[in-house]
Amino acid sequence: MQQKVKQYDVLIIDEAQVMSKFWIEILETWFKTKRIYAFCDETQVFSYEESISNDDLARILNIDQKNIYTLTLNLRSPKPVFKRLEEALPSTYQQFSPRPDDNESLTEIVDFRPEVRLFEILEDLMSKGINKNDIAVVYVDNLPAFPSYIKEYKDRMSYLYREHLMDQINIDKILDKISQKYENFLKYEWLEKSINEPVFIGKFRGLEAPVVIVYAGNSVDTKKIACSYARSTTHCIAIYSISAFLRRQKDVDFLNVVLRNSPDIQKAVDEIWPFTKLINLKRISAEHHIYWNKYWGGWFIWNEELIDPVLEYLWLSHFLNKSKLPSYIVNTNNERWSVKKVLYEPSINDYTHVHKKLEWCYRCNRWTLHETEINVQWCIECNEEFGDEFDENNLKDLDFHEDIINNPRSYKKDDFKNLPIFITLIGMYKKLSREDRSYIASIYDDLESMDDPTKFAFRIGIGLILLKIKPGDPITTEEILEKWAQWFPEIVIDDSKKTSFIRPSISKWIKKGLIKKPNKNSSNVYIRLDYNDQDQELA
Numbered sequence: 001m002q003q004k005v006k007q008y009d010v011l012i013i014d015e016a017q018v019m020s021k022f023w024i025e026i027l028e029t030w031f032k033t034k035r036i037y038a039f040c041d042e043t044q045v046f047s048y049e050e051s052i053s054n055d056d057l058a059r060i061l062n063i064d065q066k067n068i069y070t071l072t073l074n075l076r077s078p079k080p081v082f083k084r085l086e087e088a089l090p091s092t093y094q095q096f097s098p099r100p101d102d103n104e105s106l107t108e109i110v111d112f113r114p115e116v117r118l119f120e121i122l123e124d125l126m127s128k129g130i131n132k133n134d135i136a137v138v139y140v141d142n143l144p145a146f147p148s149y150i151k152e153y154k155d156r157m158s159y160l161y162r163e164h165l166m167d168q169i170n171i172d173k174i175l176d177k178i179s180q181k182y183e184n185f186l187k188y189e190w191l192e193k194s195i196n197e198p199v200f201i202g203k204f205r206g207l208e209a210p211v212v213i214v215y216a217g218n219s220v221d222t223k224k225i226a227c228s229y230a231r232s233t234t235h236c237i238a239i240y241s242i243s244a245f246l247r248r249q250k251d252v253d254f255l256n257v258v259l260r261n262s263p264d265i266q267k268a269v270d271e272i273w274p275f276t277k278l279i280n281l282k283r284i285s286a287e288h289h290i291y292w293n294k295y296w297g298g299w300f301i302w303n304e305e306l307i308d309p310v311l312e313y314l315w316l317s318h319f320l321n322k323s324k325l326p327s328y329i330v331n332t333n334n335e336r337w338s339v340k341k342v343l344y345e346p347s348i349n350d351y352t353h354v355h356k357k358l359e360w361c362y363r364c365n366r367w368t369l370h371e372t373e374i375n376v377q378w379c380i381e382c383n384e385e386f387g388d389e390f391d392e393n394n395l396k397d398l399d400f401h402e403d404i405i406n407n408p409r410s411y412k413k414d415d416f417k418n419l420p421i422f423i424t425l426i427g428m429y430k431k432l433s434r435e436d437r438s439y440i441a442s443i444y445d446d447l448e449s450m451d452d453p454t455k456f457a458f459r460i461g462i463g464l465i466l467l468k469i470k471p472g473d474p475i476t477t478e479e480i481l482e483k484w485a486q487w488f489p490e491i492v493i494d495d496s497k498k499t500s501f502i503r504p505s506i507s508k509w510i511k512k513g514l515i516k517k518p519n520k521n522s523s524n525v526y527i528r529l530d531y532n533d534q535d536q537e538l539a
Helices: 021-030 052-061 079-088 115-125 147-162 168-181 186-192 222-229 240-247 253-261 261-274 309-323 398-406 421-431 434-441 453-467 478-486 497-509
Strands: 011-012 035-038 108-110 134-137 209-217 230-239 281-283 291-293 298-302 327-331 338-345 350-361 368-373 376-379 474-476 523-527
Touching: 011 021, 011 253, 021 052, 079 108, 079 222, 079 230, 079 240, 108 115, 108 240, 115 134, 115 209, 134 434, 168 261, 209 222, 209 478, 230 240, 230 253, 240 253, 240 474, 253 350, 291 474, 298 309, 309 327, 309 338, 309 421, 309 434, 309 453, 327 368, 398 421, 421 453, 434 453, 453 478, 453 497, 474 478, 478 497
Parallel strands: 011 035, 108 230, 134 209, 209 230, 298 327
Antiparallel strands: 281 291, 291 298, 327 338, 338 350, 350 368, 368 376, 474 523
16 A cells, blocks of 8 residues: 555545544655645544544644644534534534524424334425435434335244244234334335435545435434534434433433424423323322322332432332332333332232333323333233222321331330331431431442342341441341341241341342451351441451
8 A cells, every 4th residue: 555655745634533543653654755634523533433633643743733724614514503513512612604594404303203204204305306316314323214124024023923933912012013103104115215225424424415314313422413413515304212302311412402492392302201290190208209100000119209219119118018019110211211010929929020111102192011022012001901099098007107207206115116117127217327328328229120128128127237336346147137036026037038138138238348257267247347448358
C-alpha cells in the first residue's frame, strides 16, 4: 500500500475521529512531505468504535493551531433538525444555520409498533410521488421487521407444531398476539420490493438523502440518533417505540430533548405511564407502597416506588404469608420488564414463583401480564378473568399492627406477644439507626431474587440479631438460635430449618462483612465485625 500512495500529492482523511492512532501515525510517515487534510467530528463516535481525539490527531499530524478550522455554518440540515441537534449535543462554540424555519421538515412519531408506522409512512411518501432513491431508511440499533418476516415467522410456528416442539394452544396464542400487533401489516409486503434496503447508521455516517426516516425503535443512544437526524437535507422523519421514552434514564439527552419539544409525544407518554394508573390498584396503607391489584387478584409492589426496599418487602411478605394469596413484584429497571409472581402452594406447603412480563396489550388497551415463549409474548388477560374483588378480611388487625410499630410505648409488654413474625421484624427494623438500616438495605439486590417469605424472614431476622452484638464480641450458633426463639417464637427451628435457612443466612452475613469465623476450623463461633471498617480481615 505504501508504494501505491506515492503517486498522490494530497491525503484527505474523512471521518478521522474513528481512525485508530496506529493508522494515523502510519499515514503521517507515508505523507510526511505532503499535505494532509483531516475532517472529523468528535460527536460522531459510537460506543463500539475505536477513536482518536482532536488533540491527538493534531499532535500526530503536526498541525499548527492556526491551521485548525472549526466549521460553524450548518447548511445541510433543515432548521428544526439543526435546533434539535444543537440542544441535544451542545458545543463549546457557536453554530449557525442560515436556512429558514420550516416546522414540516422534522416529524417525530412514537408508537408501540414502530415497524408498522414505518411502512405506513413509506406508503404515504411514495403515493406523493417521491422517488425511492430520495428516501433513506436509517436504523439506529435494530433492523425493523418487514411483512415477509412476519409471514416467515408464522411458517416457523407451523413447523414447530409439526415437529412436536410446541403445542397448538401456545402457537395459537403466539399467532393471536402477532395478529394483534401486526394487524393489516402483511398488506405492505408489496412495498418491500419498492424501497431501498434500510441501512445501519454506522454505514450511513457521512452520507445524506433528501428524506431520511430515522428508525430509532427502542434506542436511547444519543450520538447514533443525532447522527441519523443529521443525514437529512430536506425532511427528517424519526420513528420511536414509545417504550424507549418509558425506559429512558435521566441522562438520555436526546430523548429528553424530544419530549421537551414535542407536546404530542409527551401527551402520549403521560397517557400510559406510569403503568400503575391503568391496572386498577388499591393502595393498602400510607405506611408503604403495597397495593391490591384487582386485575391480577393479588398483592402488588413496583420496584421504582420503593423508598426503603427492605421495609416494603417485609410488609409484602407479611400480607403474602398471612393471606396465602399471590404477590406480584414488578421490576422495570431492566429491559425485560419482568413480573415475578410468588404464591403459596398448599400441596407442598411451600412457596413457588413464576416469571411473567409486563407488556402493552392492543386488545385490552392497557398494560397486562404476558407469557413468553420463542421470544414472543401473549397476553394472558385477554380471554381469562383471574382477578378477585378485594377481601377486607385480608387487612384484619392492620391498624393495630401499624400503631404498635409506630407507637410501641403506648402498649404493654403482653401486647407484643404472639405478633406475626414480619410485624416483629418491621418494628425492630424501624428502631435501627439510619446507618444500620442502610447496611441491612445493602442486601436489596438479593431481595429481588428472593421467592420465599420464610427465607427472607431468616435473612433479616439473623441480621438484626447480629447487629445487637458489639463489634469484637463472639456469638455462637446456639446463642443465635436462643435469640431467635426469644424474639421470633412463631417460627420454631428444627433440623431442616437449620440447614435450609439458618446456615445460608449466617453465610450471607459473613459475605457482607458483619461477622467472621475466628479461624478456618471454627464452625459454630463467629466474631462480630464493624461493617464500616473496610480494612478488617475476613475469615
